[in-house]
Amino acid sequence: MRRLYHSWFCPQSRKVRVALAEKGLDFMLSFEKTWERRPEFLLINPAGSVPVLVEEDGSVIVDNYAITEYLEEAYPDRPLMGTTPAARAEIRRLMDWFDVKFQRDVTQHVVSEKVLKRFLRMGEPNSEAIRCAAHNIKIHLEYIGYLADSRTWLGGDQFSYADIAAAAHLSVVDYLGGVPWDVNEAAKVWYMRIKSRPSVRPLLKDAIAGLRPPAHYAQLDF
């Protein structure tokens, strides 16, 4: 069966999980402890990062960017990236927004301070980094709310990779209790719609040993 090497708190891995499910593609998950730099895994991806997708025919597609575009090219029946050049440009812009800007502003601080330092025993969380992320996420929630208010979905008329990328980051940060949902009602309503999708449900059942999510994490109406 198709296999996805992933990591629990990697938003790009979560994005691929949702995209595969939206496209109706079966897959099994392999949790890769990327920090162990396993030699067999480095042969597949010398960067040592996830996500990595191995298709049933053995072909290997490495990293967020290549997998995202590959899935759209190989399985176009259920499009997730729009159909016109303008739509695709907008959806890719928003993927960059979340995978580069949101990642830098919010996700990397929260994950490195609340998860990596704990599991890798790298010392106490840096409270300044966490405060920084807590400030930045409010601006991002306002922007998500603005998009959700002016469009059917974040990227336009159709549910797309823009929604998936946003939801992937937010779900990671939400698991760690870092999303102040009361900041923007439209963003919250959009995320409720996201949570109710069958493709997203498996993410809400993730339970990482030793680290419990807040009670609202899996609730559709929160």
Add this chain to the structure above:
Amino acid sequence: MRRLYHSWFCPQSRKVRVALAEKGLDFMLSFEKTWERRPEFLLINPAGSVPVLVEEDGSVIVDNYAITEYLEEAYPDRPLMGTTPAARAEIRRLMDWFDVKFQRDVTQHVVSEKVLKRFLRMGEPNSEAIRCAAHNIKIHLEYIGYLADSRTWLGGDQFSYADIAAAAHLSVVDYLGGVPWDVNEAAKVWYMRIKSRPSVRPLLKDAIAGLRPPAHYAQLDF
């Protein structure tokens, strides 16, 4: 005329400059001081980042990822991303390698310490960050040499976005005197071939006020 908003030490902007030239597309450059967060520019790209491409018909394509894919879709005559799914996956993997991993390992340290701190008067360069980049780039040069030894170009048989992404980062770091070319001969020979391409020549003529490149920067045989 087509316009590219760019920044001199932004590798992703350099990548787009080379891609436009390879595809035979005329354009003018607008230097955007992204740190000033100019309101008119934020209307075009709320992330405030470059590159941003404005086409002659006024359509706006925002950020590295969207522009890269857009140029390939809109101007397919001179392909820069291979023609098979496997070729595209490999070229995109290498773009991720340079735009994410090389950026994090090398470029961001060199640019923030040697350029941003100087022009924005943010204090003395952090010598530990520069040493870290100097260590990391050796590993990257070995990897580039390995690819160049085993293939015609970095991404496969054809000159591609993989070469362009690698050259864009290296040219930025080289301008700042940060590339130890004697580490790997195959990487150096590959870069000599890159430098001799008409699409790359304009980069070698860049002269940023107050910051001169080393003598070998523009030399084809260095």
